[in-house]
Amino acid sequence: MTIPTEGRRRVIIESIAPQVDCGRFPAKRTAGDLVRVEADVFTDGHDAIAASVLVHREDSDKWIEVPMEPLVNDRWFAAFGVTEIGRYGYKVQAWVDHFETWHRDLLKRIKADTDAPVDYLIGADLIAAAAQRAVTINGGGGDAAWLHARAAVLRSGDEPKSLRNHATDPMLHELALRYPDKRYATDSNELILQVDPVRARFSSWYEFFPRSTAQKPGAHGTFADAEKLLPRIAQMGFNVVYLPPIHPIGRQFRKGPNNNPNGQPGDEGSPWAIGAAEGGHKSILPKLGTIQDFRRFVETAKKLSLDIALDIAFQAAPDHPYVTGGHKNWFKERPDGTIQYAENPPKKYQDIYPFDFESEDWQGMWTELKSVFDYWIEQGVTIFRVDNPHTKAFPFWEWCIGEIKREHPEVLFLSEAFTRPKIMYRLAKIGFSQSYTYFPWRNGKEEIAAYLNEITKPPVTDFFRPNQWPNTPDILTEFLQMGGRPAFVIRLLLAATLGANYGIYGPAFELQENKPFKHGSEEYLDSEKYQIRQRDLDAPGTLRPLITQVNQIRNTHPALQNDISLRFHYCDNQQIICYSKESEDRSDLILTVVNLDPHFTQAGFVNLPLEELGIPADRAYEAEDLLSGERYMWRGPRNYVELNPGLRGGHILCIHRRLKVETDFEYFL
Known part of the structure; x- marks a missing residue:
């Protein structure tokens, strides 16, 4: 095995989502969607890491960077909006963040009162490097000058209290992270996103x-x-x-x-x-x-x-111009010289000729x-x-x-x-x-x-x-x-x-x-x-x-x-199905209850996971039937439904989640 050309890319990126067949096919979204990207991101040792999602339209070389945030167990995420239809490329980029590692460890040392002058010299070098990257990116300017000045302060050997204050300044933290050291960043393979019109989703x-x-x-x-x-x-x-x-x-x-x-x-x-x-x-x-x-x-x-x-x-009828006008080779010929009609034995469809996608002229057929x-x-x-x-x-x-x-x-x-x-x-x-x-x-x-x-x-x-x-x-x-x-x-x-x-x-x-x-x-x-x-x-x-x-x-x-929010809920009657859907901003919650028996009245209790649905457990909430206009005051997770198929096949209920305000009055969301 040959030695890598660059062995200092230490961050590992795995299990990116969305991803279809390891990136072989585009993932799909619709215009206006917020695209959530997740990935496993980790490195050896104890260094801090940072990660971003990079995204661009396929017809543009301009990449937009969206910082990722950690979830749990080395899982990270970021989200970006897509407003235009077309194809997008996206990838995950991650790197060891030496400044963040220094800053994190310095806070621990200060808390334990074990910080030493050399710790601030190390930070000064990291800050000076960030300042130089600011010059490269912005051609100088206020950020670079400010960072250079702060590096000089940390090298000054000032009294410990002053050094601590300067080193832990939130503005320093923000600016230094704005210009990260990505020399040894790891980039995932580029993945493709197909963004369709809203009509594809709804x-x-x-x-x-x-x-x-x-x-x-x-x-x-x-x-x-x-x-x-x-x-x-x-x-x-x-x-x-x-x-x-x-x-x-x-x-x-x-x-x-x-x-x-x-x-x-x-x-x-x-x-x-x-x-x-x-x-x-x-x-x-x-x-x-x-x-x-x-x-x-x-x-x-x-x-x-x-x-x-x-x-x-x-498919073509026997008298289609493709058959009669010179493209007979686009169809399968049988040994007796006749064309193979569509067949699903024992059914025969003599009025239809299927195209032969193993035709010698397959390219001409594809084009046509x-x-x-x-x-x-x-x-x-x-x-x-x-x-x-x-x-x-x-x-x-x-x-x-x-x-x-x-x-x-x-x-x-x-x-x-x-x-x-x-x-x-x-x-x-x-x-x-x-x-x-x-x-x-x-x-x-x-x-x-x-x-x-x-x-x-x-x-x-x-x-x-x-x-x-x-x-x-x-x-x-x-x-x-x-x-x-x-x-x-x-x-x-x-x-x-x-x-x-x-x-x-x-x-x-x-x-x-x-x-x-x-x-x-x-x-x-x-x-x-x-x-x-x-x-x-x-x-x-x-x-x-x-x-x-x-x-x-x-x-x-x-x-x-949308379909992604669909979740089914328990009902103690096998003939009654209950499920909900929710808007992305959680402002709209619809609960549907349907009697699956077209012949007989069915009744039962539905059980709702109140916490998951954002419904307060300690007070009543309203279920408005959008079909009949009737309103039901429900309380708690378990509520009764009865559906006569001759009168109504089901409920489409808008759930109004009651919220309590400081005045002790209640209003509906």
């Missing part, structure tokens, strides 16, 4: 099919028809409108209603069977309108503070697929819901999303990958901003708590942002099929309060559509994926008022706009 999605929005019965909807829905969606409190694919639909092997493989003339087909003679992924289904109509739709949405999320499904995103970004789209990304090569996504984020840091990607956890996590690490989760199938209290604790706590939260959906066009869970209206209420309350990001397949959810294609299936009967479905969205019994109220609560209470 969003409410509403999905609908534009082709089902025509007011005339049996007619095919257009963007103009869909545009009329936007004010209604905005009034309901959503901020993202998600559209399934809007491209030409293939004619070969076109599916009929209820996924019938034998489509008939006039059948509309599946929007995910992309591409026909009219164009492919950069074209619009003519029945929906023109690109100008789409741009107007996007602009109207923006005026209503709505972002448009567009579905990107990288990225250009699909580029095209729609030019049309004003900044959010993409990506269909089945886990069936495409991971290196492609890392390159594609990385390039797009460098060019357009405001763009967000939602991963639709209901697959194994490690694959879902890998997709998040390589760039996807949000991810669908297993939430639709978590119904029991223990499984909900276990799963949410996994995906809302570090280190997972450093790269994975869950987006909770109770239903999608592909997912009609057994719970929704069997539980009636109360089941929809329960799943709405859970999704919207457990997740800072959540969404609904809107029309179906509002009207509580719960009929499956067949028993044991999660497919909707007469699924909108294969045919037009026109509805009366104002039909009696709609959940629109409740959805609007829940979104209003989310939009006005910052506690519900």
